[in-house]
Amino acid sequence: MKNESKVFTSGEVASICGVSADTVSRWFDLGQIEGYRLGTGGDRRIPYASLRRFMTTHGIPLDRLDDNEQRILVVDDDPYYLDVIPALLSKTGDYTISVASNGYDAGALVVETNPHVVILDIQLTDMDGRMVCERIKSRPETQTSRVLAISGFIDDAEVEKLKEHGFDAYLKKPFNAEELKESVSSLFETTA
Numbered sequence: 001m002k003n004e005s006k007v008f009t010s011g012e013v014a015s016i017c018g019v020s021a022d023t024v025s026r027w028f029d030l031g032q033i034e035g036y037r038l039g040t041g042g043d044r045r046i047p048y049a050s051l052r053r054f055m056t057t058h059g060i061p062l063d064r065l066d067d068n069e070q071r072i073l074v075v076d077d078d079p080y081y082l083d084v085i086p087a088l089l090s091k092t093g094d095y096t097i098s099v100a101s102n103g104y105d106a107g108a109l110v111v112e113t114n115p116h117v118v119i120l121d122i123q124l125t126d127m128d129g130r131m132v133c134e135r136i137k138s139r140p141e142t143q144t145s146r147v148l149a150i151s152g153f154i155d156d157a158e159v160e161k162l163k164e165h166g167f168d169a170y171l172k173k174p175f176n177a178e179e180l181k182e183s184v185s186s187l188f189e190t191t192a
Helices: 010-017 021-029 048-057 079-092 103-113 129-138 156-165 177-189
Strands: 007-009 044-047 070-075 095-100 117-121 146-151 169-172
Touching: 007 010, 007 048, 010 021, 010 044, 010 048, 021 044, 044 048, 070 079, 070 103, 079 095, 079 177, 095 103, 103 117, 103 129, 117 129, 117 177, 129 146, 129 156, 146 177, 169 177
Parallel strands: 070 095, 070 117, 117 146, 146 169
Antiparallel strands: 007 044
16 A cells, blocks of 8 residues: 555644644554654654554544545535536546535534535525635634635625635536536645
8 A cells, every 4th residue: 555654743643633733642642643753852753554543443534544635525505516516526536525415514524524625505504605614714624625615696796705704716606517627626726
């Protein structure tokens, strides 16, 4: 396996596991996750095999270890878009795509998957998409996630205000496959 020789920093492990770097440091210091330090009292390093064992033991999904994985979360209360967007994206790239039909499920999937890109309908039935975006951007683990707003019901003045809520881009419904592909590609180019 190509990742077996990989070694992770505390920050990388925190991102993979969806916790803070301080939590990873505690795991390390308590011997719950094995690794080594760079020099006396230096930075912690966790080998791939140790991290994999820890994740398996604690029920953390192993797919988060794949550093080549590009994770997308699609959030829309319209079943049409929940079908079409993943279908279009799976034709254009090698993405791992999760879907949610409401803000509550979106929140759970954000914590579970730490998506790189979130495609988020602004008008969900259970909550405003702006609030969902603000919550995504407020989590340390997903603050660098890119969020693409989608809607067919907001005017130009509202589009201008989307950045204030943390959105990185906007795509007006209905959109075609090429527009979606270009928007998602450009957001992946800017993910940290």
